[in-house]
Amino acid sequence: MKFRKLVLTAAMVAAGASSVLTTSAFAQPREQFFPSLVYRTGAYAPNGVPFANGYADYMKLVNARGGINGVKVSFEECETGYATDRGVECYERLKGKNGGATVFQPLSTGITFALTEKAPADKIPLITAGYGRSESTDGMVFKWNFPLTGTYWDAADVLVQHIGKKEGDVDKLRGKKIALVYHDSPYGKEPIPLLEERAKMHGFQLSLLPVTHPGVEQKATWLQIRQNRPDYVLLWGWGVMNSTALKEAQATGYPRDKMYGVWWAGAEPDVKDVGDGAKGYNALALQHGAEPNSDVAKEILEKLHAKGQGTGPKDEVGQVLYMRGLVAGMLAVEGVRASQERFGKGKVMTGEQARWGYENLNLTQAKLDALGFKGVMRPISTSCADHRGATWARVHTWDGKKWDFTSDWIQSDEQIIKPMIKAAADKYAADKKLARRTPEDCQS
Amino acid sequence: MFYRENGQFNASYRADQQIFSIAQDRWAILAIIAFAFIGVPFLVDEYIFRAILIPFLILSLAALGVNILVGYCGQISLGSGAFMAVGAYMAYNTYIRIDGMPLIAALLAGGFFATLVGIFFGIPSLRVKGLYLAVATLAAQFFCDWAFLRVGWFTNNTASGSVSVSNLSVLGWTINTPAEKYLFSLTFLVVFALLAKNLVRSAIGREWMAIRDMDVAAAVIGIRPMYAKLSAFAVSSFIVGVAGALWGFVHLGSWEPAAFSIDRSFQLLFMVIIGGMGSIMGSFFGAAFIVVLPIFLNQFLPSIGDLVGVEISTAAVSHTEFMIFGALIVWFLIVEPHGLARLWSIGKQKLRLWPFPH
Numbered sequence: 001m002k003f004r005k006l007v008l009t010a011a012m013v014a015a016g017a018s019s020v021l022t023t024s025a026f027a028q029p030r031e032q033f034f035p036s037l038v039y040r041t042g043a044y045a046p047n048g049v050p051f052a053n054g055y056a057d058y059m060k061l062v063n064a065r066g067g068i069n070g071v072k073v074s075f076e077e078c079e080t081g082y083a084t085d086r087g088v089e090c091y092e093r094l095k096g097k098n099g100g101a102t103v104f105q106p107l108s109t110g111i112t113f114a115l116t117e118k119a120p121a122d123k124i125p126l127i128t129a130g131y132g133r134s135e136s137t138d139g140m141v142f143k144w145n146f147p148l149t150g151t152y153w154d155a156a157d158v159l160v161q162h163i164g165k166k167e168g169d170v171d172k173l174r175g176k177k178i179a180l181v182y183h184d185s186p187y188g189k190e191p192i193p194l195l196e197e198r199a200k201m202h203g204f205q206l207s208l209l210p211v212t213h214p215g216v217e218q219k220a221t222w223l224q225i226r227q228n229r230p231d232y233v234l235l236w237g238w239g240v241m242n243s244t245a246l247k248e249a250q251a252t253g254y255p256r257d258k259m260y261g262v263w264w265a266g267a268e269p270d271v272k273d274v275g276d277g278a279k280g281y282n283a284l285a286l287q288h289g290a291e292p293n294s295d296v297a298k299e300i301l302e303k304l305h306a307k308g309q310g311t312g313p314k315d316e317v318g319q320v321l322y323m324r325g326l327v328a329g330m331l332a333v334e335g336v337r338a339s340q341e342r343f344g345k346g347k348v349m350t351g352e353q354a355r356w357g358y359e360n361l362n363l364t365q366a367k368l369d370a371l372g373f374k375g376v377m378r379p380i381s382t383s384c385a386d387h388r389g390a391t392w393a394r395v396h397t398w399d400g401k402k403w404d405f406t407s408d409w410i411q412s413d414e415q416i417i418k419p420m421i422k423a424a425a426d427k428y429a430a431d432k433k434l435a436r437r438t439p440e441d442c443q444s
Numbered sequence: 445m446f447y448r449e450n451g452q453f454n455a456s457y458r459a460d461q462q463i464f465s466i467a468q469d470r471w472a473i474l475a476i477i478a479f480a481f482i483g484v485p486f487l488v489d490e491y492i493f494r495a496i497l498i499p500f501l502i503l504s505l506a507a508l509g510v511n512i513l514v515g516y517c518g519q520i521s522l523g524s525g526a527f528m529a530v531g532a533y534m535a536y537n538t539y540i541r542i543d544g545m546p547l548i549a550a551l552l553a554g555g556f557f558a559t560l561v562g563i564f565f566g567i568p569s570l571r572v573k574g575l576y577l578a579v580a581t582l583a584a585q586f587f588c589d590w591a592f593l594r595v596g597w598f599t600n601n602t603a604s605g606s607v608s609v610s611n612l613s614v615l616g617w618t619i620n621t622p623a624e625k626y627l628f629s630l631t632f633l634v635v636f637a638l639l640a641k642n643l644v645r646s647a648i649g650r651e652w653m654a655i656r657d658m659d660v661a662a663a664v665i666g667i668r669p670m671y672a673k674l675s676a677f678a679v680s681s682f683i684v685g686v687a688g689a690l691w692g693f694v695h696l697g698s699w700e701p702a703a704f705s706i707d708r709s710f711q712l713l714f715m716v717i718i719g720g721m722g723s724i725m726g727s728f729f730g731a732a733f734i735v736v737l738p739i740f741l742n743q744f745l746p747s748i749g750d751l752v753g754v755e756i757s758t759a760a761v762s763h764t765e766f767m768i769f770g771a772l773i774v775w776f777l778i779v780e781p782h783g784l785a786r787l788w789s790i791g792k793q794k795l796r797l798w799p800f801p802h
Contacts, residue, residue: 113608213705432608
């Protein structure tokens, strides 16, 4: 009898679920739908949450401002936990919802790699602002990928240039030792080819120190650093790995001002726990740093948080990763605005139409200032051949309480990166038996 | 009433020894397989294919392999994720390094290399048993993680360590759409399930079970422990390796060693334990439980919230999913320690008496 009851309950639950799922399909379709792959749980949640909140708040702000030329936006979150298979499931779940997804931003290099194989078939663009495959800058091969605002090769290049400047000149790096402490995943390995290239050029010694996921165990790595005494340590971490590295550096006595993080290792959650121990630690800023005084942050406080519609806690607005969420949301929305110029103002764009917008993005300083990103961003303009749009970054330093900019804008060296992108993209195209796009295809 | 074997007499040994000796079972299974091949591709949408059915089929295959080792031969292994990884990476290497390599041959080659690795890491099983063996097989996991992250040859020297395949085709049949991928995985699963079922009913399967039940007694009656244990490792890791290759080629398309981490090994072991040790059917139940339930909960909870007018945040959904999932595992293990397969056979017993139980 117990068994029968069990079967009955299971059947009822299943029936209830199917009815619920079918009713939710009747949403109004005239909204521009932005799916949001987030991780609010797991080892990377401290960094994933502010980003997700920023993204959500920007979408709300767009609606408060009246939509994209009158088209309201909608968004839905799906929890990936930074796991590739869950990310793929989320992608499949959201891509057809609410009239079709406009663009995906997975915020994980692993998920980006998996989606790069799937997105072209579904005709949905991917924005990977500041992460993902570096060679996807080459839009002639990677039609659907947009590593807007910079890639890891730009990041590594800017860091080497900055360190060189500190030594007086890049050529002074000869004979110096630079260690790369990296997350042992596609994310952490991305900068290695560029650093090896730079090491060959300037004659510095590069040592590679991998840290396994999730990065809470780094004793062995820092023992090696204590023995080797590298002149500089580059940190390519994410989530708990960053704060652990700083604590280990403190324990080992490695000077924090000789440590340089990538733009994913330079936010408040990474240094807050370490506090004074992280004083002097430097990290790249993906154009922007912590910007609580920017116009857009103030506008969000006024239009959303003041009315109790904000997504996260109030004091998070303006933090580094929150701002990155805002920027990611802004790029997604502005691409749609650009494509509306061509395909009809005030209409809902499909993923394919939005792709054209991302490829022909021209965010001038005046436009950015009008959006509230004055002092936060530099102009971005993309083209068929260049899906990245900007190659500038700067360095900021943690003073124990807040992040302060400590360098000017630095541009990555196209002379070095361009041939590398071309070679890597050609290799990808050859492996996949893809032809480069023709100039006619760029018009479509 | 309908499910009874009265009046069905087996007139030959052949009839007596068939897999499903009851006609109703036979027809039901045939109908399910026919439906899976012919009906399902027309009925379900892309999301169900890609997010639920394909992972379910491939992980069922992997669970089947693990079940042979853990459920039938009694050798607890935590290296299954590693054997999947070997299958995926070696299939990748044979596929891209040899020009004109047929897809199926590449997948089977992945299984072959997984067999070699499986036998090698099965050697400790000759000396240690139980939990100690589980710890020893962990070595396979860590070794493979290391090898695929560090040795450039395995990943064709890609800078990021992530490899990808595309444009799959078998004899001119391109496997691109979700339905095609589903049918391809389903074919593999059906063939391997049939082979595995027959294997465990054969002499060698009985040897495995004898070793599982008491290895000293098995040795006394003339079963060679070394042969039985290593053959279980070989067969198991072959199937797991092919499943790994399918997981990489068909499901993910692009993967990195993290796709086959220690979590995957645990997941497969849980599938076997929850589904039912020593039961082919149990592998399917276990895989369904572990693959489908979290996704179902994840989508079901927000809908429940909508019904009562509460908006549940993404993080809360995720946490609740973990809690309910964990609670269900504990509940099932308490109610039926022999797994879902046992629940299924109890159900069948009751069905025979229904609707007139004594």
